[in-house]
Amino acid sequence: MSDSLLEAISESRCFGGAQRRYRHRSSVLGCSMHVSVFLPPQALAGARVPALYWLSGLTCTDETMVQKAGAQRLAAALGLALVAPDTSPRGEGVPDDPDGAWDFGLGAGFYLNASEAPWATHYRMHDYVVAELPALLESALPLNERRGVSGHSMGGHGALICALRNPGRYRSVSAFAPIAQPSTCPWGEKAFSRYLGPERGSWAAWEACSLIAQASERLPILVDQGSADPFLDQQLKPDQLRSAAAAAGHPLELRLQPGYDHSYFFIASFIDDHLRHHAAALLA
């Protein structure tokens, strides 16, 4: 049991709740991981609360969102926990991009289960985020089993595939500036061809635009995308998600926010709308 325990490494009071950071051993990933958790005041007072899982983007860690998004204020008022995992396995023995690039390997796990060597041993972020981590947190912390999932960029796509692949597991889903279709953009092609191999037939199981066509559950998706995002045209391509959702009849509210870029200043500006979107489902 000891290797499944959460080790608290920091705690700060925040909006009457607790912003904590934990270290734990992940058997799915085969390494030690950090996870940041915000518990709202209601949880400290004894209630079991729903959790919004936040999947961060390339180069980020479990600390990025909790430091930069300003999400705790409304999460505390609503009574939502915020769970922020890291963006890849890390540590000794975990392989990285051979050139040390920032868009693959460490900090760039893409929330999938890799099938190819040498990645398949550790890069299993999907199973970690969807199953191992919630089981651990729900057993150790005052969380109930109501879960929402959101994220940014690589993590925005991650949120979409976590929800689309696992009907019944989440009650709500949203994304900021998601990589809408990894198979047709440079970031995604690089990552998928290495994690999943060159055979593109295997990629569809990890792509939101493919998964949405056959989804057995139609959770409404909220997406915000900045119009001044420097990655909009080459990497993010929200119109592909729009087309896929329309073809499938999947409810999607995709908002193009004029003048906003890819930064956490954009996320902070609209995080409250996303928290309310999730709260409507998680607290219903």
Added chain:
Amino acid sequence: MSDSLLEAISESRCFGGAQRRYRHRSSVLGCSMHVSVFLPPQALAGARVPALYWLSGLTCTDETMVQKAGAQRLAAALGLALVAPDTSPRGEGVPDDPDGAWDFGLGAGFYLNASEAPWATHYRMHDYVVAELPALLESALPLNERRGVSGHSMGGHGALICALRNPGRYRSVSAFAPIAQPSTCPWGEKAFSRYLGPERGSWAAWEACSLIAQASERLPILVDQGSADPFLDQQLKPDQLRSAAAAAGHPLELRLQPGYDHSYFFIASFIDDHLRHHAAALLA
């Protein structure tokens, strides 16, 4: 003129306003400086707005508060600009702590004008923050001449001395976890003895608890201090400020916030109260 110009180096839309970062040459400091400025939507629409100057603490930069405090949301709603200078002069030729310590020199200017070599040439953060920077920003940006000042830790004390030394220059003042009396704590004694020399008689002109005794203006001070701040007893000592304000009859609201520490999670939790405190004076 060219060395007084603001060079915009980044801009992100944020809550309908603009979060910008500028580089400029400071003649007071004798070096190039960065400053972060948030302009609320009202300023982008043509109004001249008041500015709250935020003075950060040891090791921070002009970017710390704008990334971590979550202040832009309410500042945008109220119509307040936020100005965040760096915490010391920087760059080639600017001397640093000989041992590279984080509590003196670079990142630790203490918002005073140094009198001792080799610091006196560049370490003139008081004149920079109080005079040079506002003059530059008010000439180049849609800011009126209504100013408030706040800050954290070293910068909390900096905010107090900027206001107390310059009656009429600020309409409002507040602080988070200020170093209440530098002459009686390790951080302050180290900095003051080097910047100002060993003769303690010269220190009083840069100490809030001394300045408050003879202040010709009684701007109400709002201070928040976390009860679980690890620096509370040895470095911050808010009771010394409380005593000095009481003796002088200076209006001070000092709130001890149970369980909060020294981090930006603490600041974020109460920044809205401070923004409203400043707005009441700046927008009256």
